[in-house]
Amino acid sequence: MRAMLFLISVLLLGVLASAAQPEGSRPNILFVFSDDHALEAISAYRGRFKDIAPTPHLDRIAREGAIFNNSFCANSICGPSRACILTGKHSHINGFRTNRDHFNGNQWSFQKDLRQAGYTTALIGKWHLHGQPQGFDHWEIFPGQGNYYNPDFITMDAMRHREQGYCTDLVTDKAVAWLDGRDKTKPFLLMCQHKAPHRTFAPALRHLGAFDGVEFPEPSNLFDDYATRSKTLVTNQMSIENHFRWTYDLKVRPEEHEGIDLPGPDSGFAIEYNRMTPAQKKAWDAHYGPLNQQFIADYQAGNKDDPKTLTRWKYARYLQNYLATIKSVDESVGRLLDYLDKHDLANNTLVIYSSDQGFYLGEHGWYDKRWMFEESFKMPFLIRWPGVVTPNTRPEAMIQNIDYAPTFLEAAGLSIPTAVQGRSLLPVLRDTTTMPADWRESLYYHYYEAGGEHNVPIHYGVRTQRYKLIHFPATDQWNLFDLEADPHEMLNIYERSENRGRRDELKRELDRLRKQYQL
Ligand code: SGN
Numbered sequence: 481m482r483a484m485l486f487l488i489s490v491l492l493l494g495v496l497a498s499a500a501q502p503e504g505s506r507p508n509i510l511f512v513f514s515d516d517h518a519l520e521a522i523s524a525y526r527g528r529f530k531d532i533a534p535t536p537h538l539d540r541i542a543r544e545g546a547i548f549n550n551s552f553c554a555n556s557i558c559g560p561s562r563a564c565i566l567t568g569k570h571s572h573i574n575g576f577r578t579n580r581d582h583f584n585g586n587q588w589s590f591q592k593d594l595r596q597a598g599y600t601t602a603l604i605g606k607w608h609l610h611g612q613p614q615g616f617d618h619w620e621i622f623p624g625q626g627n628y629y630n631p632d633f634i635t636m637d638a639m640r641h642r643e644q645g646y647c648t649d650l651v652t653d654k655a656v657a658w659l660d661g662r663d664k665t666k667p668f669l670l671m672c673q674h675k676a677p678h679r680t681f682a683p684a685l686r687h688l689g690a691f692d693g694v695e696f697p698e699p700s701n702l703f704d705d706y707a708t709r710s711k712t713l714v715t716n717q718m719s720i721e722n723h724f725r726w727t728y729d730l731k732v733r734p735e736e737h738e739g740i741d742l743p744g745p746d747s748g749f750a751i752e753y754n755r756m757t758p759a760q761k762k763a764w765d766a767h768y769g770p771l772n773q774q775f776i777a778d779y780q781a782g783n784k785d786d787p788k789t790l791t792r793w794k795y796a797r798y799l800q801n802y803l804a805t806i807k808s809v810d811e812s813v814g815r816l817l818d819y820l821d822k823h824d825l826a827n828n829t830l831v832i833y834s835s836d837q838g839f840y841l842g843e844h845g846w847y848d849k850r851w852m853f854e855e856s857f858k859m860p861f862l863i864r865w866p867g868v869v870t871p872n873t874r875p876e877a878m879i880q881n882i883d884y885a886p887t888f889l890e891a892a893g894l895s896i897p898t899a900v901q902g903r904s905l906l907p908v909l910r911d912t913t914t915m916p917a918d919w920r921e922s923l924y925y926h927y928y929e930a931g932g933e934h935n936v937p938i939h940y941g942v943r944t945q946r947y948k949l950i951h952f953p954a955t956d957q958w959n960l961f962d963l964e965a966d967p968h969e970m971l972n973i974y975e976r977s978e979n980r981g982r983r984d985e986l987k988r989e990l991d992r993l994r995k996q997y998q999l
């Protein structure tokens with residue numbers, strides 16, 4: 481009995497001590513999130529575009545903190561990734577499997593606990609979970625995907641209005657304004673969520689010429705023939721060669737090539753162009769007009785019509801636009817980091833930069849995401865947390881978007897509900913140079929949006945540090961990759977007899993994960 485009383489008083493003291501934590505010791509959380517940002521397009525990742533990617537401020541986060549190469553999503557598509565982040569749970573548990581689903585905002589999500597525990601919380605920019613955000617003191621979101629030029633916003637009174645300007649700048653302005661006006665007696669959580677660099681890859685007008693004349697290194701598999709892998713790869717509708725639309729994606733409008741038939745699709749629909757003011761259209765035309773004229777002249781002269789040459793032209797046009805949109809995202813990060821510096825917040829703010837999934841920048845001939853192949857399975861993940869994360873480190877641990885919620889809770893000194901499936905990253909963050917002894921050795925992935933836009937089949941699989949096993953249920957095919965020998969996933973080694981042991985082991989691991997995650 482006495483021992484019991486003693487235990488109770490120790491526990492009570494512990495509770496009181498944590499409640500009496502001085503304000504300021506709990507870190508603020510600045511979560512900057514973009515849409516479809518490939519790791520390759522961040523210079524600090526030292527990939528194909530390390531000398532080209534316009535990311536000095538993102539690189540600064542990596543230098544002053546840690547950059548994770550083994551960072552993955554659970555389901556490589558927008559809404560589902562966001563739902564995984566808010567709930568710390570896989571898609572089949574949080575109920576948001578495809579972009580067509582509706583997020584049940586009444587379910588538990590981490591920001592509600594932070595708010596309850598005294599954080600002031602805000603979300604600005606892309607939401608894409610349908611319905612209204614819950615658990616935020618303040619939010620202002622794009623309807624659906626949002627737009628680049630003169631975008632519409634939905635405010636907390638459910639009203640929709642249009643603002644003149646460029647989406648990334650406007651979201652940053654709003655984020656800074658919220659920081660300025662926030663309740664400064666509380667620690668904050670700010671989720672600043674950009675649309676860029678999502679399709680249709682439309683840059684700020686001031687950045688239109690930023691990549692003129694730049695040569696973009698090509699991926700070795702720009703002309704992938706999909707041999708040895710699941711036959712469902714061939715039926716994709718996301719190839720640069722065959723599926724980019726002339727007006728929509730490539731910025732060549734019908735009136736610019738009247739009477740000249742360009743091969744490939746074109747709805748003629750200029751979604752972003754149509755939103756611009758006459759002055760904005762003028763700036764756009766001044767940039768693309770002469771370039772397009774030159775291209776059409778080349779095409780007519782027979783210098784561009786060979787399919788490979790044409791694909792290379794499309795690839796270059798794609799990268800010019802894609803990277804130019806990232807210039808604005810990086811500027812946004814710069815403004816937010818400056819704000820922290822100027823207001824003496826940098827030391828007590830955990831800063832994360834990530835994106836809902838990766839993206840194909842020509843690998844396998846593609847744009848878009850969805851597949852469990854590395855380029856879209858990976859998410860960029862950069863974190864700065866002074867006093868906790870060792871600067872300039874590159875942890876090897878495999879982390880996933882379901883880990884963010886428990887990480888934020890533990891950072892704030894809160895307990896993690898048992899239903900959360902992700903793991904707090906604190907053990908990894910406290911020592912970014914050594915792998916924690918009991919860290920996970922495999923990850924589960926599941927993509928659910930069958931058919932539809934881009935025609936990617938349902939598939940699921942397991943990844944370890946070295947291997948990846950994918951199952952395509954519609955055709956009952958299995959693909960196995962040795963990522964060390966074949967980092968670009970060009971050779972399926974599932975059928976090779978010498979791999980039988982490995983493949984059985986991975987299947988057992990996959991079963992174990994499916995049980996663990998209640999599938
Ligand atoms: C839109 C895009 C697709 C993209 C999905 C999902 N088409 O439908 O290319 O795959 O979003 O992207 S577009 O014509 O609207 O640009 S996600 O990031 O929101 O999941």
Ligand code: CA
Binds near residue numbers: 557837
């Ligand atoms: Ca996305």
